[in-house]
Amino acid sequence: MMKDIDQMTIPTFDDMLAAHDRIAPHIHRTPVLTSSFLNDLTGAQIFFKCENFQKAGAFKVRGASNAVFILSDEEAARGVCTHSSGNHALSLSYAAGRRGIPCHVVMPRTAPEAKKDAVRGYGGIITECAPSTTSREAVFAEVQAATGGNFVHPYNDPRVIAGQGTCSRELMEQTDGLDIVVAPIGGGGMISGTCLTLSTLAPETQIIAAEPEQADDACRSLKAGHIIADDAPQTVADGLKVPLKELTWHFVSNHVTDILTASEDEIVEAMKLTWKRMKIIIEASCAVPLATILKNPDRFAGKRVGVILTGGNVDLDTLPWVTG
Amino acid sequence: MMKDIDQMTIPTFDDMLAAHDRIAPHIHRTPVLTSSFLNDLTGAQIFFKCENFQKAGAFKVRGASNAVFILSDEEAARGVCTHSSGNHALSLSYAAGRRGIPCHVVMPRTAPEAKKDAVRGYGGIITECAPSTTSREAVFAEVQAATGGNFVHPYNDPRVIAGQGTCSRELMEQTDGLDIVVAPIGGGGMISGTCLTLSTLAPETQIIAAEPEQADDACRSLKAGHIIADDAPQTVADGLKVPLKELTWHFVSNHVTDILTASEDEIVEAMKLTWKRMKIIIEASCAVPLATILKNPDRFAGKRVGVILTGGNVDLDTLPWVTG
Numbered sequence: 327m328m329k330d331i332d333q334m335t336i337p338t339f340d341d342m343l344a345a346h347d348r349i350a351p352h353i354h355r356t357p358v359l360t361s362s363f364l365n366d367l368t369g370a371q372i373f374f375k376c377e378n379f380q381k382a383g384a385f386k387v388r389g390a391s392n393a394v395f396i397l398s399d400e401e402a403a404r405g406v407c408t409h410s411s412g413n414h415a416l417s418l419s420y421a422a423g424r425r426g427i428p429c430h431v432v433m434p435r436t437a438p439e440a441k442k443d444a445v446r447g448y449g450g451i452i453t454e455c456a457p458s459t460t461s462r463e464a465v466f467a468e469v470q471a472a473t474g475g476n477f478v479h480p481y482n483d484p485r486v487i488a489g490q491g492t493c494s495r496e497l498m499e500q501t502d503g504l505d506i507v508v509a510p511i512g513g514g515g516m517i518s519g520t521c522l523t524l525s526t527l528a529p530e531t532q533i534i535a536a537e538p539e540q541a542d543d544a545c546r547s548l549k550a551g552h553i554i555a556d557d558a559p560q561t562v563a564d565g566l567k568v569p570l571k572e573l574t575w576h577f578v579s580n581h582v583t584d585i586l587t588a589s590e591d592e593i594v595e596a597m598k599l600t601w602k603r604m605k606i607i608i609e610a611s612c613a614v615p616l617a618t619i620l621k622n623p624d625r626f627a628g629k630r631v632g633v634i635l636t637g638g639n640v641d642l643d644t645l646p647w648v649t650g
Numbered sequence: 651m652m653k654d655i656d657q658m659t660i661p662t663f664d665d666m667l668a669a670h671d672r673i674a675p676h677i678h679r680t681p682v683l684t685s686s687f688l689n690d691l692t693g694a695q696i697f698f699k700c701e702n703f704q705k706a707g708a709f710k711v712r713g714a715s716n717a718v719f720i721l722s723d724e725e726a727a728r729g730v731c732t733h734s735s736g737n738h739a740l741s742l743s744y745a746a747g748r749r750g751i752p753c754h755v756v757m758p759r760t761a762p763e764a765k766k767d768a769v770r771g772y773g774g775i776i777t778e779c780a781p782s783t784t785s786r787e788a789v790f791a792e793v794q795a796a797t798g799g800n801f802v803h804p805y806n807d808p809r810v811i812a813g814q815g816t817c818s819r820e821l822m823e824q825t826d827g828l829d830i831v832v833a834p835i836g837g838g839g840m841i842s843g844t845c846l847t848l849s850t851l852a853p854e855t856q857i858i859a860a861e862p863e864q865a866d867d868a869c870r871s872l873k874a875g876h877i878i879a880d881d882a883p884q885t886v887a888d889g890l891k892v893p894l895k896e897l898t899w900h901f902v903s904n905h906v907t908d909i910l911t912a913s914e915d916e917i918v919e920a921m922k923l924t925w926k927r928m929k930i931i932i933e934a935s936c937a938v939p940l941a942t943i944l945k946n947p948d949r950f951a952g953k954r955v956g957v958i959l960t961g962g963n964v965d966l967d968t969l970p971w972v973t974g
Binding site: 357359378379383598601602604605606607608638642643645647648 | 681683702703707922925926928929930931932962966967969971972
């Protein structure tokens with residue numbers, strides 16, 4: 327079922343450095359914010375890397391831009407394609423737009439119109455499929471065959487992982503050393519990029535992944551020693567439902583210190599607390615790290631902790647704590 | 651009805667400079683953010699001064715801190731007092747807490763519990779009154795007589811105006827010159843501080859005040875040439891319901907270029923657009939400047955425009971665009 331790891335190329339630290347140069351004109355060097363309230367509450371010194379302020383509203387634009395701008399002119403002319411109904415679709419559309427090449431996105435026809443509009447707003451061309459894996463794969467194969475576009479996987483792609491790794495490089499430059507970095511884990515793209523960068527740049531810094539209890543496949547994978555993929559888990563942290571794949575498993579299994587989980591209520595509470603106290607919009611997915619810090623105070627108190635706020639694309643009309 | 655202007659002391663540019671030194675240890679030098687989306691939308695280059703990230707969540711902590719820290723030790727020992735159910739109550743409580751002196755706040759007993767809790771959270775001591783001007787004034791007189799506390803008016807106070815003026819000083823330092831600065835107007839404290847600072851520092855920069863159509867007393871005052879005070883106007887921009895007073899009228903009548911207004915729908919739309927695109931939490935009151943910019947594109951296109959985002963204290967459970 328799993329592809330052999332040798333079929334893929336594991337990205338290196340130098341790939342990450344090259345990615346950073348390549349994407350710098352197309353991304354924000356996002357700010358690092360602190361909150362004295364949250365420091366007092368946790369006893370830790372927390373540094374929030376604000377990828378919610380990133381272009382297209384999420385860190386995924388780093389990996390997507392690297393994948394787009396690494397292409398030769400000949401490859402680029404055929405465009406890029408992917409399947410995603412989330413931030414990767416937005417980010418790849420944005421990056422392709424910056425290069426002036428087409429971006430085809432396969433999305434389930436049941437995806438919210440607001441998400442489709444956002445992808446179109448960045449110039450993405452949508453082909454709809456039925457809301458099933460079979461339909462998605464069939465439609466995607468057709469689109470790819472018809473366009474010859476380069477497939478950019480949302481996370482299981484060395485170009486994407488190298489791009490995501492640029493985030494923790496900036497975070498280390500913007501802080502004065504960190505004991506721990508916490509990032510959410512879904513498919514593992516951001517965590518893998520973090521491992522890639524920190525294992526060379528700051529090997530003594532612990533990397534902790536934060537995951538919803540209701541989609542804790544990565545946590546169980548780490549314990550089991552092999553990838554466990556859940557079938558359609560349900561969580562408010564909708565960016566974190568996807569399973570690990572071979573490339574991200576490589577980084578997670580070799581470099582992640584621990585995976586901590588939080589309940590749905592804890593995630594929503596941490597999200598609302600961040601909005602209320604830090605006055606910034608973050609997605610439920612990127613509230614999971616703070617939720618796990620609040621849940622495990624002994625683990626973090628007295629430590630310098632980096633938290634990657636992965637994105638800020640929230641449907642403001644349906645907030646998880648407001649019952650309409 | 652109006653007190654003679656001579657009874658008050660008009661703060662000077664040097665008062666503002668002294669205030670800045672005095673309050674610097676107690677406030678944030680808030681960041682200035684930009685949005686390429688909003689720049690494209692308006693044709694202007696907009697620089698958002700993020701006082702929503704300020705201590706206690708609003709610019710008002712600047713004036714309140716100046717009023718608290720300018721007191722002699724003898725005066726300070728008797729504490730400070732005010733009447734407010736908004737950001738001034740929070741800010742004065744915060745500043746008094748930093749100095750370790752009592753802060754008495756008179757609030758209507760009908761004020762939301764969340765607001766009372768927030769004031770108490772910053773150490774403020776609340777005395778409740780009935781929700782009428784008569785009761786408020788009577789109760790406040792009692793509290794002041796009993797405590798001997800120094801009265802810090804929310805805006806009609808030279809110490810407060812000098813403190814608010816520090817915001818536009820930072821904004822000018824953080825940008826490379828501005829053609830226009832737009833700030834919301836309620837009682838006129840922020841606008842007066844802006845006038846105080848810019849009339850010396852950047853006299854060629856236009857100062858435009860932004861006001862809700864449904865609470866446009868300042869706009870009508872400017873046209874009439876004297877203060878017009880409305881009785882209990884209703885607007886979603888609840889920080890902007892109060893009337894001008896003699897000190898703020900002095901600055902508004904002498905230095906404000908124009909007052910532009912926006913409807914309730916336009917204010918809510920601008921607020922939501924800021925949340926969605928900039929990923930920051932702002933109050934309805936500080937969405938009024940963007941609403942007026944969107945409404946008067948010819949006035950702002952091609953210009954370098956500073957916008958003061960005055961605060962971020964929002965009740966997240968009752969958003970103006972979500973019908974519960």
